Structures are given as C-alpha cells and as structure tokens.
Amino acid sequence: MRPAQAGARAALSAAAIAAVAALLLYGFLAAESEKTVGLVLAGAVVVVAGGLRSKVLPRLVRAAGERAVMSALAIAAVALIGVFHDDPFVLLLMARALLVLVACLGLHVQLADAGVPNFAGAAFFGVGGYTAAVLGHGATPHLLVLLASGAVAAAVGSLLLLPLLRTRGHYAALITIAFGLLFRTFLEVNETLGGPQGLKLGGLRLLGLSFNDDREIHGVEISGYAFYCLAAVALALVAVWLVRSVESSWIGVALDAVRLDETAAACFGISIGRWKIAAFTLGNAIIGVAGGLSAMMVGFIAPNNFTFQESLVLVSILLLGGLGNLAGLAVAALIVIWLPEKLQPIQEYRYLLFSVLVVLVLVLRPAGLIRRIARRPFGSLAA
Amino acid sequence: MNGVMLGLMYALVALGFTLFFGVLDVVQFAHGDVLTAGAFVGLAAYAALLHAGVQAAVPQLIVVVLAATFSMAILGAVLGRVLVLPLKGAPALNTLLATLMGGTALRECIRLFYPGGSQPQRFPALLPTASWSMGRFNLRVDNLLMLLAGVVLVLGLSLLLRRTRLGLAIRAVAQDEETARTMGIDFRRVVLLTFAIGSALAAFAGVMNGLYYNEINFGSGLLLGVIGFSAAVLGGLGSFTGAVLGGFLFAGLQTLGAVVMPFASAYKDVFAFAVVILLMTWKPTGLIGEELGERV
Numbered sequence: 001m002r003p004a005q006a007g008a009r010a011a012l013s014a015a016a017i018a019a020v021a022a023l024l025l026y027g028f029l030a031a032e033s034e035k036t037v038g039l040v041l042a043g044a045v046v047v048v049a050g051g052l053r054s055k056v057l058p059r060l061v062r063a064a065g066e067r068a069v070m071s072a073l074a075i076a077a078v079a080l081i082g083v084f085h086d087d088p089f090v091l092l093l094m095a096r097a098l099l100v101l102v103a104c105l106g107l108h109v110q111l112a113d114a115g116v117p118n119f120a121g122a123a124f125f126g127v128g129g130y131t132a133a134v135l136g137h138g139a140t141p142h143l144l145v146l147l148a149s150g151a152v153a154a155a156v157g158s159l160l161l162l163p164l165l166r167t168r169g170h171y172a173a174l175i176t177i178a179f180g181l182l183f184r185t186f187l188e189v190n191e192t193l194g195g196p197q198g199l200k201l202g203g204l205r206l207l208g209l210s211f212n213d214d215r216e217i218h219g220v221e222i223s224g225y226a227f228y229c230l231a232a233v234a235l236a237l238v239a240v241w242l243v244r245s246v247e248s249s250w251i252g253v254a255l256d257a258v259r260l261d262e263t264a265a266a267c268f269g270i271s272i273g274r275w276k277i278a279a280f281t282l283g284n285a286i287i288g289v290a291g292g293l294s295a296m297m298v299g300f301i302a303p304n305n306f307t308f309q310e311s312l313v314l315v316s317i318l319l320l321g322g323l324g325n326l327a328g329l330a331v332a333a334l335i336v337i338w339l340p341e342k343l344q345p346i347q348e349y350r351y352l353l354f355s356v357l358v359v360l361v362l363v364l365r366p367a368g369l370i371r372r373i374a375r376r377p378f379g380s381l382a383a
Numbered sequence: 384m385n386g387v388m389l390g391l392m393y394a395l396v397a398l399g400f401t402l403f404f405g406v407l408d409v410v411q412f413a414h415g416d417v418l419t420a421g422a423f424v425g426l427a428a429y430a431a432l433l434h435a436g437v438q439a440a441v442p443q444l445i446v447v448v449l450a451a452t453f454s455m456a457i458l459g460a461v462l463g464r465v466l467v468l469p470l471k472g473a474p475a476l477n478t479l480l481a482t483l484m485g486g487t488a489l490r491e492c493i494r495l496f497y498p499g500g501s502q503p504q505r506f507p508a509l510l511p512t513a514s515w516s517m518g519r520f521n522l523r524v525d526n527l528l529m530l531l532a533g534v535v536l537v538l539g540l541s542l543l544l545r546r547t548r549l550g551l552a553i554r555a556v557a558q559d560e561e562t563a564r565t566m567g568i569d570f571r572r573v574v575l576l577t578f579a580i581g582s583a584l585a586a587f588a589g590v591m592n593g594l595y596y597n598e599i600n601f602g603s604g605l606l607l608g609v610i611g612f613s614a615a616v617l618g619g620l621g622s623f624t625g626a627v628l629g630g631f632l633f634a635g636l637q638t639l640g641a642v643v644m645p646f647a648s649a650y651k652d653v654f655a656f657a658v659v660i661l662l663m664t665w666k667p668t669g670l671i672g673e674e675l676g677e678r679v
Contacts, residue, residue, distance in 0.1 A: 051655065117476065121484075163664040170410040171473045171667055175660050178609055182656035189649040289517065308605065312487055352491035355484040362481040363469050 014064035017057075018072035022046060025080060026256045028338065029090050039340045048331075066244065074237055082196055091225035092297075099294045101333040104317050105239045106286030111315070112324040113247060113277030115259030116164060117173040120180030121314035124189070124284045126306030127153040128291025133301055134201040142183045144203050146292045153288020154281045162282065165273050168262075180311050198302025201241075201284050201295055204231065228297045235293060239286055240326065241305035246282070255279055273296035386638035388526060388595055390534040392637035394630030396611025397618065398540065401626040405557035407578045409467055409665075411477045412583055413486030415608015416503060417455055417462070420587025422506070422599045423493055425451035429507055445511040449618050451590050452583040459582020460575045468574065475523035475656070485556075486608070493601040503606045506593035536587060544623065553577055557621065606652065613659040617666065632634070633658070 024047065027040040051057030061069055077094075084090040103125050110116045118124075128149035135145045163175045188196050203224070210374055246252055258263035258275045295301045317336050322329035341351040396418060403411045428450035432443050460481045466481045494500045510525030545549035552573045555563040564570050592607070593599045618625025640654045 010623075030440070117479075151483045156448050160660070163660050170479055171663060173479050174410075174609065174612055174616075175663055178613070178656045178659040178663075181606065181609065182653055185652040185656070186650070189653070200432050309487065312483065316478065316484070320602050349491070349495065352488055352495065355487040355491065358484045359466065359488065362473075363465070364485075 013060040014072035014249065017060055017064065017069055018076040021073060022076035022080060024333075025076075027084065029084065029093065029108035029343070031079070031342065034343055034345075038193050041339075047079050048212045062102060070237070070240060071318040074233055077233045081226050081233070084225050085222045086221045088225045088364060091223055091229050095225060095229045095232045095297055095340055096294070097334050097337040098229070098236045099286070099290045099297075100314070100317070100337050101330055102232075102236050102239045102290035103287045104314055104321075104329055104333055105214065105236075105243050106283040106290070106324070107314055107318055108283075108324075109243055109246065109255075109279050109286070110283035111318060113252065113255040113259065114276055116280050116283075117176060118174045118280070118283065119173055119308075119315060120183065122306040122308070122310035123180045124153045124157060125291035125294070125300070125310075125314075126183060126303075127156045128288030129295030129301045129305075130187075130193060130199070131288070132194075132292035132295045134200045136201050136296060137214070142296070146289055148290035149292025152286035153291065154285040157280060157284035158277075161280065162276055165276060177308070180308050184303050184307060194302070196303060198300060198304075201299050201301065203299060204293070204296040204364035207214050225297070228293075231293060232297075235289065241327070242282075242286070251275075253276070258335075313354060316354045319355075319358055320361060386634045387530065388591075389637065390631035391530060391537075391596075391632075392588045392591055392607065392612055393590075393614045393633050394449055394537065394627045395533065395584045395624035396607055397615035398537070398623070398631045399585050400615040400619070401621055401623065402553075402577050402581040403463075403467075404620040406465075406553060406574050407467060407471070409471075409475075409677055410463070410478060410482070410612065410620075411467060411578075411581075412481075412482040412608065412612075413462055413466070413489060414581070415604035415606070415611065416486035416489040417582045417604070418585040418589040418592070419599065419601060419604030419608055420458065420493060420589075421451040421455040421502070422589035422593045423504075423601075424454045424586070425590045425593065426504060426506060426599065427497075429509075439514050440509050440511075443507075447509065448587065448590055451586040455589075456579035456583040460579040463575050463578030464581070467578070470570065477666030484607075488669070490604070496671060500601050503598050506597050506599050508594065508597060510594060516648070525594065529594060533591065536584065541623060543580075547575075548554030549576065556626075561653075588655055606655075609659060610655060613663060617662055633662075639655075 024040065024044045025045070028037065031037045031040055048057070049379065051060075064072070077098075080094065083093065084094070103121060105123050107118055110118045131149040131152040132145055135148055140148075160175060160179055164172050166177060187193055187198075193199065193227075206228075206272035219371050246255075254265070254275050257268065257270050258272050262272050313336065315334045318329060319329070320336070336354065340347045346353060396414065399414050401409065403409060403414075425447040429443060430446050430448075432446055437443060437446075451518035462485060466485045467478060470478045470481055497504075508525065508526050512523065512525055514523040542550075544553060545603070552568045553576075555566065555568055556570060556573050560570065563573075563627055565590070570645070588607070589599075589604070610633060611630070615626045616629070617632060618629030620626070636658055637651070640658070641651060644650075644654075
C-alpha cells in the first residue's frame with residue numbers, strides 16, 4: 001500500500017472510532033430519562049461487544065495507530081464540549097470524568113506498570129487540591145500552582161517511599177491504606193486547613209482568562225465549565241502521552257520486569273527500588289495535578305471528598321477497566337463517574353454496587369474483565 | 384485501664400488476622416467490618432429483646448453476645464468460602480482487593496440498610512456500672528468483667544489450638560497444607576472453621592467496643608481492622624502470642640502518645656496511623672520476625 005493511501009486509511013479509521021464514541025457519549029449525556037440512559041447504555045454494550053467480537057474494532061485501531069485514535073478522540077471531546085457549551089451540569093460531568101481518568105492514569109503507572117499498590121489515591125488527589133487551595137489565593141501564576149499541586153503530592157508521597165520499599169504485597173497495601181486514613185483524619189482536625197468544613201478556592205486563571213466566568217463569543221453564551229473541560233481534555237492528553245511514552249520506552253520494560261518478578265529483575269541488574277520510586281512518584285504527581293485542577297473547578301474542598309471509599313473507587317475503575325488496559329480504563333472511568341449521576345436511584349448505593357461488581361469480577365474472571373495484552377518484542381507486529 | 388481495654392480489643396482482632404494468615408496465607412481485610420457488623424447484630428438483637436419485653440440485663444447480655452458471635456462466625460465462614468477460597472493461588476493483590484471490597488460492601492450495607500445506620504448508634508450499657516475508686520484510679524465493674532471475659536476468650540482459644548483435635552488440624556494446615564491433606568485433614572472444613580472462629584472473636588471485640596464506648600459507628604471497624612492487622616504484623620503474622628503482644632504493645636504506644644502529648648489529643652487517630660506506618664517500616668516482618676528468604 002502506498003503511504004498516502006495508508007495515511008488516508010488511518011485517518012478514516014480513527015475518525016470512524018471517534019465518531020461512534022462521540023455519538024454514544026452524546027446520547028448518554030443528552031439522555032433525560034432513566035429509560036433513555038438504559039437504552040444508550042445497551043446500545044453501547046452492543047456496539048463495543050460487537051466491535052470486539054467481530055474483530056472490527058481492533059482492526060480499526062491497528063489501522064489507525066494509537067496516536068491517531070487519541071487525536072481523533074480528543075477532537076470528538078472538543079466537539080462534545082461545543083455541543084453542550086451552555087449546559088454547566090453536563091460540562092461538569094465531562095470534566096469530572098476526565099480528571100478522574102487522569103488520576104487513574106497515575107494509579108495505572110503505579111499499580112499496573114510497576115506493581116506498587118496505592119490505596120490512598122483520593123488522598124493524593126486531595127493533597128493536590130489543598131495545595132491549589134493554599135497557593136491559588138496568592139499571586140502565583142495558576143499554571144505554576146497546578147504544577148505545584150503535582151509536586152507537593154509527589155513530595156508527600158515520598159514520605160511513604162521508605163515504608164513501601166521495605167515492604168511488599170499486603171504489607172505495602174496496608175501502609176497506603178493507613179496513609180489514606182491518616183490524611184483524612186489529619187484534615188478533619190487541622191484548623192489551618194479548614195477542618196471538616198474545608199476550604200474555598202478561587203477559579204482558575206490562565207492566559208488572562210478567568211475560567212469561572214460565563215462569556216459571550218459572537219453572541220453565543222458559553223458556560224465557564226466549558227473552559228475547565230478544555231483544560232481537562234488537555235491535561236488528559238498530556239497524561240496519556242506521558243504514560244504511553246513511559247510504557248513504550250525501555251523504562252516500561254524495566255517496570256514490567258519489576259512488577260512481574262522482582263528477583264529475576266534484580267538478577268538482570270534492574271534496580272527495583274529506583275523504578276518503584278520513579279513509578280510511585282510519577283503516579284502521585286499526575287494524581288496531584290488532577291486534584292489541583294479539580295479543586296479549582298469545583299471551587300471548594302473538604303476532607304469528605306477524599307475518603308478511603310473514594311480511593312477504593314479509583315482502584316475499582318482500574319480493575320474494572322482491566323488492569324493495564326488504557327482504553328478499558330477510560331470506559332470504566334466514564335461509567336463509574338457518570339452512571340450514578342445519570343441514574344439518581346443508584347446514587348446512594350454506588351459504593352455498594354461498585355464493591356460487589358469488583359468482587360464478582362475478581363471471583364469470576366480473575367484475569368480481569370479484559371485480558372492484558374503482553375508486550376510485543378521489537379514491535380515486530382506493528383507493521 | 385483504657386489502654387488495657389484497647390489492648391485486649393486489638394489483640395482479639397489481631398488474633399483473627401493471625402489465624403487466617405496461618406491457615407491460608409491470606410490477609411482478610413474485611414475483618415474490621417465483620418467486627419462492626421457483629422456489634423450491629425448485637426444491637427439489633429438488643430432491640431428485638433426490648434420489643435419482646437425482656438428487661439433483665441443478664442439474659443439480654445447473653446443473647447446479644449451469642450447473636451453477635453454466632454452470626455459473625457457464619458458470616459466469616461461465608462466470606463472465606465466466597466471471597467478467599469476461590470482466589471486461592473491468585474495474585475495476593477486479588478485477594479486483598481476482594482476482601483477490601485467485600486468489607487466495603489458490608490460497611491455500606493450497614494450504612495444503608497440498618498435503620499439510622501449512617502449515624503453513630505447508642506449502644507446500651509448492659510453491665511453493672513458500679514465502680515470502686517482507689518486513690519487516683521477508678522475501677523469500674525463493667526470494664527473488669529469485659530476484661531475477664533476477653534482474657535478467658537484468649538486463653539480458651541489458646542487451649543483450643545493446643546489441646547483439641549480441631550486445634551491440631553488448624554496447626555497442621557498452618558504448618559504445611561499438603562502434608563495436612565495427605566494426613567486426611569479436610570482442608571476446606573478446617574479453613575472455614577478457622578474463619579468462623581476468627582470472625583466470632585472479632586464480633587466479640589465489636590460488642591466489647593460498643594459496651595465500652597456506648598456508641599458504635601458503621602465506619603469504626605476500618606480503624607480497628609487496620610490497627611489489628613498491624614498489631615498482628617508487629618507480633619509476626621501467624622504467631623498466637625505475637626498477636627496478643629502486638630495488640631497490647633500497640634495500645635500501650637497509643638496511650639503513651641496520649642500521655643506524652645496531651646495537647647494533641649485531637650490528633651489521636653493521626654498518631655495511631657503514623658505509628659502503624661512507622662512500625663511496619665521498622666519491622667516489616669514483625670518483632671519476633673520470620674526470616675524472609677527467597678528461593679528462586
């Protein structure tokens with residue numbers, strides 16, 4: 001096949017995937033009644049399952065290439081933001097799902113790549129949020145504030161490095177659980193950080209643009225949340241790019257080795273400690289930035305947003321999406337965040353529902369909902 | 384006194400962890416929530432008794448304790464059967480997640496389905512509350528009774544493990560599963576019975592917790608579970624005396640922290656979790672400590 005032809009095919013395939021995804025998402029977000037939500041959901045299941053079973057979806061993805069699919073999906077997301085430009089509720093939902101997705105990407109690096117458990121994801125999300133709350137009032141440029149959110153989350157996480165390196169498995173998990181609980185109780189009793197009432201934040205200001213204001217461009221009313229959504233899309237793109245770059249480089253190979261067999265990895269001269277530290281720190285930084293942006297968007301943070309339950313929800317998303325599967329991760333994040341909002345009756349029962357779901361997946365399909373694809377040596381099959 | 388009571392509660396929870404780890408090499412993270420569930424079943428039994436018109440404290444107490452321990456023994460065995468045994472041989476993370484999520488489900492069930500379960504519930508004082516004061520000390524009868532019961536329970540468990548056929552079977556399975564199987568020990572039965580015993584202990588600790596603080600909360604098991612687990616780790620997972628020692632040591636540290644830093648009483652729980660992390664870092668395999676060698 002000639003290069004031009006291949007390029008056109010790639011673009012078409014990517015566009016097809018993004019168009020179908022955008023249609024389904026539009027249907028879901030626009031759905032008013034619970035019945036419509038159910039119908040759209042059923043449609044999505046049929047489309048995805050059909051696409052996977054008939055091998056159409058994998059073939060499309062392979063034809064398009066990862067990068068093209070990502071760009072097409074980003075364009076689709078921007079288009080959706082355009083469609084819902086004056087609906088703050090839908091925009092808020094989209095932004096929240098994207099930010100949770102980013103946080104899960106951080107967890108993905110830690111758990112799925114390096115095998116370091118982190119049951120305090122919500123706590124690091126909170127560290128980012130509180131950093132933004134404390135720094136955001138000053139004159140610091142907000143882009144720097146967001147970066148600081150990530151840096152502080154990583155720094156706080158570094159307190160756990162020694163404990164995590166000296167332990168493994170259950171013990172390491174317990175340390176992160178203890179940290180998550182510690183963080184929450186600390187916030188509740190700490191007066192400077194607002195105690196149980198939490199803190200208020202001003203909105204994000206970037207490039208002289210105040211994100212909290214609705215504005216009119218050429219006579220079209222645009223909700224302030226649309227800008228947050230765009231920022232979240234950008235952040236998600238950066239995070240995916242970062243994670244994929246790490247995974248497809250030799251660092252990813254080292255992380256795989258550390259996760260799969262520490263002893264063997266050490267025998268090959270891979271420093272287990274160094275890669276665990278790298279993965280844990282990078283993951284926390286990503287989670288922290290997402291937390292910072294989320295706090296600025298919501299305009300208010302309190303300890304109750306960062307409970308152990310929320311950390312478990314993040315891990316559940318990872319697991320339900322299939323550990324190590326980024327596409328599955330995205331789908332799981334959307335469903336877990338949106339479904340309770342769209343189906344009000346299950347809102348109250350969401351933790352119960354997710355926990356039972358995860359248990360079922362673990363017991364019935366121990367390998368995960370979607371089996372993990374092994375790394376292909378030398379990328380030989382890509383061509 | 385406070386420290387001793389806490390120590391006993393921690394020890395009871397830690398014993399559960401150590402038992403489970405002994406027979407199956409797993410950590411059952413729903414254990415803390417089993418404790419809470421036990422306390423709530425006890426409370427429900429009390430409410431039912433009041434409804435039936437039983438006013439005397441002694442039968443009330445007996446029914447509350449029996450209801451809590453027996454129901455949790457069954458629940459523990461069910462959890463073992465559904466969450467832990469099917470995942471035998473799966474990566475450690477899977478068991479961990481499954482039991483964590485199982486615990487979450489339990490916690491949420493209490494919060495959602497127990498009337499007023501999202502609020503702290505008052506737990507009735509079923510024991511005589513007379514007290515003797517000796518100088519600065521104030522010794523309360525109810526605390527003394529609870530303490531006695533707890534000690535009897537721990538000693539009873541120790542006897543059960545050392546002197547009965549079941550105890551022999553449990554120890555055999557803990558030592559070497561395969562050999563135990565070839566010796567004709569019903570592995571599944573022993574494991575499930577162990578889960579039942581451990582969970583009954585947790586339920587007892589839960590009722591004790593309720594009687595001591597006169598209040599129970601759907602989330603309180605999480606804290607006790609985490610502390611109990613680290614107490615068991617501190618004493619060396621799988622070791623009986625280690626678990627008891629670890630429980631008391633932990634309570635001692637916590638009381639000490641409260642005495643040394645009275646200004647920071649609000650940070651009591653923060654301190655407890657920090658101690659958990661520090662102790663695990665310092666002695667990842669416990670004070671008595673197994674050697675962690677690895678064969679390739």
